[in-house]
Amino acid sequence: MTAKLIDGRAAAARLRGRVAEAAADFRGRTGRAPGLAVVLVGEHPPSAAYVRSKIKATLEAGMESFEHRLPAEISGEDLLALVDRLNADDRVDGILVQLPLPGHVDDQAILTRVDPAKDVDGFHPINAGLLATGLDGLVPCTPLGCLMLLQDELGDLRGLDAVVVGRSNIVGKPMAQLLLRASCTVTIAHSRTRNLPDVVRRSDIVVAAVGRPEMVRGDWLKPGATVIDVGQERVEQPDGTRKLLGDVAFDEALDVAGAITPVPGGVGPMTIACLLRNTAVAAHRREGLPKPQGL
Ligand code: GUN
Secondary structure, three states: OOOEOOOOOHHHHHHHHHHHHHHHHHHHHHHHOOOEEEEEEEOHHHHHHHHHHHHHHHHOOOEEEEEEEEEEOOHHHHHHHHHHHHHHHOOOOOEEEEEOOOOOOOOOHHOOOOOHHOOOOOOOOOHHHHHOOOOOOOHHHHHHHHHHHHHHOOOOOOOEEEEEEEEOOOHHHHHHHHHHHHOOEEEEEEOOOOOOHHHOOOOOOEEEEEOOOEEEOHHHHHOOOOEEEEEEEEOOOOOOOOOOOOOHHHHHHOOOOOOEEOOOOOHHHHHHHHHHHHHHHHHHHOOOOOOOOOO
């Protein structure tokens, strides 16, 4: 069997198109564009690259971008003061503080200071709690993008066996909540799980989000399974070049899976599109407008 490739770039382009329509409609109703503030602390090169992509996509969707680049030595108090200013700024509908933050800054103190109504990352405990109780909050971008790809591919997910490999607050836990909300039977596997290959082998849906390149092998998969690979790690090859690898051994999985996301071009583009989607949704909610169609 050769698995179908799930085209995350195409799905993300369609979602960005719907966000751009919602942003234009919002401008017509309110006289302003939805606004996203991005905070980047220090010089971590991958973070700087992500932030550049996020800002470019924000502007392309017809939204306003507020950029805050701060030195790595900034104090936790000064960062909290910036979050307070962004919380109070009516032009700002979404606030994203790019992680990782420097070691001397308490991540949780910063993330829990963001107004939950502007928390487009969905990292605030209020939004985590809303997701866990099945209420409408803001949902973390990467798992939301994975769910959209799964629903595009499979339609109704009800009753399917799903395994999420990885238990992070950013991906694993919210992914499991979303799959549960879609009525899957969900297993969360992690580094202490016994017989991980067997757990994966009984699953119709596999979401790999462990950050260990090629950990999930082809012979772990149930034939025909749908595989969503969240990993993206640059790994040096024997010839000295660097290759972007996912958490799934892609070439092996191609022979067994029914459908699989490639790396790159799978989940990555959906994360940014979902950030724009969350910003448009937050803007509409803050203005008391109905949720835009198709978002
Ligand atoms: N760093 C890596 N991924 C993310 C993300 O989704 N949000 C934020 N804020 N930082 C990140």
